Amino acid sequence: MPDPAEALATLVGLGADQSGAVALAVSTTSEGTIAAVGLATSAGSVTWAGAHRELVDAIGAVEDALHPRWVLWSQDTARALVDADVRVARCWDLAAVHRLLFGGWRAEPGRVWAALHDLPSSSIPETRPVDLFTALEPDDGDLDEPLRTDGHLRPEWTDGGWATPPRIVRWAELALTASIQQEARISGLLAERPAALRTARAESTAELLCAELAADGLPLNRAMAEAIVAGFVGPRPRTEAEAAEQRASRDDEVLRHAPPGGNFDLRSPGQVKSLLRFVGIEVPDTRAWRLEEHRADHPLVEALLVWRKAERVSTTYGYSWLDQQVDADGRLRGEWSGADGAAGRMTASAGLHNLPADLRPAVVAEPGHVFVRADLGQIEPRVLAAVSGDAALARATADDDMYAPVARQLSVDRPTAKVAVLGTMYGQTTGLGAHLLPRLRSTYPVAMDFLDDADRAGQVGRELRTYGGRLVRFGSASTDGVSDREARSSAAARGRYGRNAMIQGAAAELFKVWAVTVRARGSAMGARIVLCLHDELVIQAPMAHGDAVADLVEQCLQEAVRRWAPGTPVRFVADISVLARWSDAKD
DNA sequence: TGCGGCTATTG
């Protein structure tokens, strides 16, 4: 292994140029250290093997000198880099671009490769445990050759066999090849979706952000979180028996309102329904919003609602959740996905996206730091105005509160206007929204036509592409053994899904452009994104830079809008504040 | 043991 400077010189000697593409494959040991690296450029490729430290420094030297667009198979590589404290600026993530081009969520190398070579996904080979049948398989050539004769990647490679030299450099070369093929596909899309290339790049860089979010976690004050949990379910049980005792005493608070002699399990919806029938309350299901109407009918209902809340904290966000998800450094860590399988929003595990409001006071900036919290205002109707190109709706976005001008144009009050606009985007067919449909149609014809088309596409299963080019697929509508009514209702559901996917998906694309812009511009001030929440960013920054970062986040939004939809007349707004804790009041 | 249904949490 040459030293980092020589390693860099080798790469430059191959002809690697400033800001070009460098495909990177990294093999890690079970301890998480880097053991070997394969790099490929259009001019040639190289393998590096050696000590972890040397390899990390060499990658860093390439990043600093060449600022390449790193071509990676998936977020796994980004994670390996982040774990080694290497944070690169940009990348081309083959899995992320695959999801954009072909829809769905699964994007393993074998699937990425198959799609680019028009091979059916059903024919993707898998390694199987050695058994009678494996032995009968015909030998398909050289195991050191990554491609099978049928064009698929060899499963012995995709399942981890790529990681050992000399294979690793071939793995990087294949990544480079795949990236060129993906770019060609994107180019073919540009006439129809001009934003597709920049979306592919932003979605890729969002995967780097996801790797960092997973590694960094969300600062959480454990003592405060424990106190909040205790408020719902009592002190931390020391033994299993004590935990059972607490559960039983919580149950008793409800069951003492029940008729004696009955034996009801509150965790079983069917039994809760029977229990309610015993006290004279008949409900089709036992959801909280439905029980709400019967609060006054019997004291059991109120007790049950309180029980449900405590039970939720106990099972999902209680002590075991804290123990499993919050690390010793007080960071709540989960896994992040840059795009879900539907419209492409980011997802996170460990409760990061559905943390109950009650627990949010425990999310506190670390000493010497503040949070900069920024959320986009009315992003979905603004996105509708932008992607549909409706001039009248775009004019309404000039207002900080776009529902005010919309209400004036529709001659209704603001709440009615809001429900009507949201209803059309979600496909509501009853209530106020439907009543106003004719007026919406004549006032915003372009936007309504846009939504209608998406609805029709969903109904018949015609594929859609979002503004940024993400393919939205529909499960094939099976008609056998299904009644007419069921068939109609599922078609209607797909229609609603289609119209919403075009909005939610485009909003997710804009959001990610914003997020990666903040990531890039904020790092100089030590600002780090610690949470992405669909239309909200939480950034932790050194206290001294709080206000500057807040200004920067606003500038980044305007920069992101210009990059996402150059020349759009639609105005986007964000509510930005500097806070000590997430739940603090705005302003 | 795996999976669909029910429920709750969030944007």
Next chain:
DNA sequence: CACAATAGCCGCAG
């Protein structure tokens, strides 16, 4: 419970 997600427990099929 309009659209989306994660997550836990129950009940039932295999």
